[in-house]
Amino acid sequence: MMRRFLLPTVLGLVAAGIAVMALSGLLDVGGENSFIQGEMDGTRIDVAAKFSARVAATPGRDGAPVRQGDLLLRLDGTEMEARVLQTRQELERARAQLEKALNGTREKEIRRLHQQHQEAVAALALAEKTHARCRVLHAQQAVSTQRYDEAVNALTQARARERAMKAALEEAVTGSRQEDIAAARAATQALEARLQEVESMARDVELRSPVDGEISKVLVDVGELVAPGYPLVTLIELDDLWMAIQVREDQLQDIRMGRLLVGQIPALSGKKVIFRVDYMAPLGNYATWRATNNSDSFDLKTFEVRGRPVKPVPGLRPGMSVIFAWPFDPVMEDGR
Template identity: 35%
Template structure:
């Protein structure tokens, strides 16, 4: 009888203990596990040149160094434009040189000879007029003859002046304004050539960063439009862990906080720093019926960057935080 009483008491005590433990567990805040994933900076390499891919020098998974050639594009139309631009430049340079050099020596000599010829004719007309004037004074010739001789003399003087002006102009060369215009045209033509060269340089695309080839979208022989990505690079040295955090859990994350992130694939904890927090769109809102709150909960995108380089880190790896 005594044993039954003791057993009953122990049973009651056990039940009370289990009940108390259950009540205590019900009010103890359970740890929250957040799962995110690893992301990294990606570069989509495209060209301003539209044409046919001549050669792709890389494959998916290749490691490339900044400056390595990734692919080359052949564009006959652009080569033709380069020939046109170079022809325009050469013509503009020739015109500038002509303006700077002035008339050729043969042209200067010919203008000088024309001036001397006109000068000789003027002197002859002057002498002729003087003879006729003397004859007119003696009453031998009519006034009409004298006036004709005078007019021929004056016309010869004007012809001489015109020839002298042409000679001076040939000596001086082009006007300053003509030289400035020729220089401007030469610079404009040179700029057109450099513009085509700049576009042609984009026909051989080089890696902008030391990274890994994540995707090759087009192969040799395929046509590529301007601005279409041909090769994608991923830079694992610029990687981070991203989490979607509900609003009521956001107090655990402040910009600059140091948080330990567990990477199951590598079986290691990585010390990270919160560097970016941004609200997500309305599509990511947690509804009150789902969250247990009497208002809708927004979701925030939180990015954490490793404080040290992590070997063998890959995009898409799971990242775990326990709050």
């Protein structure tokens, strides 16, 4: 019988205690969080190749610290070396063509063409005499028509050869036209630019770190064929860290650009860090808080707020949680 009377009494005392705690503010019954949790992040850099090649070596390892200029990955440059050699040969040929166009035909070549033209003139004179003799004899029916036709054909060929040799000699003496020189110069300049490009690409068979930081992830293995622009190694720049929190717009009244916020880092034994807000932007519609009662509520957007530490914090790393009291603790502009 005593147990029957004790149970209602105990339940009543518990209910009364909860009511007292709620009225005194010790128990949060309004459903509002007393803190906002964020996360540290940092600048990430993807290192990629400029050309297709196979991975030859991966000296870098996940999590390894690197300095600017340290070797991260090496590609097989055999095909690129062949492209450089081929381009150099094409450039040499183009330069020779340009030099020929600028300097004209050599004296030795002119003498050879002059001799060939004199030979063509002599052959033409002989063909003309032969043709005249055959024409007279053919009129007297002393030679056959076939023999006369052969003389006519020989004269035609001799005239054509003499004209061709004369044109070649005149071109050699006067030199190349300005259009030919311009075309040869343009071809040479194009190949010079192409050679610079392939030589620059060939130097990138060794991918090196552009900044001081840490290797977040090596995304390829030795022997893999990689494409141009494909991320091969991801770096984190530990000197450029920031925190990011997501805040409902009805909680933004205490946040503005340049505002100082103080947060705690659980991973650093609750160390307090002061951040300066330098970014505020709404998230997409997926992050909008939808009202359940359309009569007296409205939809609320969620904003992403970022801030950077005002001072370097030893041991602070991307991925660490940051806890902010809400409402936000006031911080003086001098950081106190």
